[in-house]
Amino acid sequence: MTSQLILRKSDFFSSSEQAVNVAERYPQDVFAEHTHEFCELVIVWRGNGLHVLNDRPYRITRGDLFYIRAQDCHSYTSVNDLVLQNVIYCPERLKLNLDWKALIPGFEEGLFQPYWRLGSGGMNPVRQIITQIEQESRSAGAFSFSLTESLFAQLLITLHRYRFAVDSGPVTSSETLLDKLITALVGNLERTFVLEQFCHENQCNERALRQQFRQQTGMSVNNYLRQLRICHAQYLLRHTDYMISEVATRCGFEDSNYFSVVFTRETQMTPSQWRQRHPIT
Numbered sequence: 001m002t003s004q005l006i007l008r009k010s011d012f013f014s015s016s017e018q019a020v021n022v023a024e025r026y027p028q029d030v031f032a033e034h035t036h037e038f039c040e041l042v043i044v045w046r047g048n049g050l051h052v053l054n055d056r057p058y059r060i061t062r063g064d065l066f067y068i069r070a071q072d073c074h075s076y077t078s079v080n081d082l083v084l085q086n087v088i089y090c091p092e093r094l095k096l097n098l099d100w101k102a103l104i105p106g107f108e109e110g111l112f113q114p115y116w117r118l119g120s121g122g123m124n125p126v127r128q129i130i131t132q133i134e135q136e137s138r139s140a141g142a143f144s145f146s147l148t149e150s151l152f153a154q155l156l157i158t159l160h161r162y163r164f165a166v167d168s169g170p171v172t173s174s175e176t177l178l179d180k181l182i183t184a185l186v187g188n189l190e191r192t193f194v195l196e197q198f199c200h201e202n203q204c205n206e207r208a209l210r211q212q213f214r215q216q217t218g219m220s221v222n223n224y225l226r227q228l229r230i231c232h233a234q235y236l237l238r239h240t241d242y243m244i245s246e247v248a249t250r251c252g253f254e255d256s257n258y259f260s261v262v263f264t265r266e267t268q269m270t271p272s273q274w275r276q277r278h279p280i281t
């Protein structure tokens, strides 16, 4: 899909020397499909929304991390108290002699993983560095741009240290229960998920965890899980030729009829209609 909207460097950076800047979104509103003349890191702190990245839908919430390249096309819809930070940067303006490609997935041509989760341990350090970048990028002092760039490098290294791919699980076991729960939900789409069992295994109070989840993400655990499954179904319908029943199973629905009912209710289209309207790419 081609998008008309291209966000310009001149609107988001203070000068042609500035390599890094922060566009905080408290909250992030709906935002039409666009590409950019710059790249961005997206770190989601709370609330939820639908992030469509290169035609793939992601129901995003706390701890989600995306590496977006300039040419990537994305949009935000159905947002609900969505709080995130965009750290935007122009690769060609970076001056420090660092191995940027080892730190930034997609920095060079080729297949890469744009979507990661940020472990709880990394949240405070990341927040602090972004605050420093915000302050420094507003300052006009000598070496401000260099300082901002070195903070950006720190941010990338910190993200690198604490991030993990959803299918590989956290790097450390110090996840808070809430983040552990979110990761367990995202990583278990093919199976049925029983919260009671999760709470039993982690020896925590189910009611309290549900409450905390709702407070931080703006949705219920069940609703989030349903949205994740539907997003995954949309992805599979579009990018594979699995039969509908196979899609249902891979999205954690034991009963393919029930899957169709839920899918249709959520998207106003049956799975086959969805597939027809969004041909395999």
Ligand code: RM4
Binding pocket: 007, 012, 023, 025, 028, 031, 036, 040, 086, 088
């Ligand atoms: C928008 C939206 C976009 C980002 C710009 C800088 O609010 O978050 O993704 O490219 O800001």
Ligand code: NI
Binding pocket: 034, 035, 036, 040, 068, 074
């Ligand atoms: Ni963008």
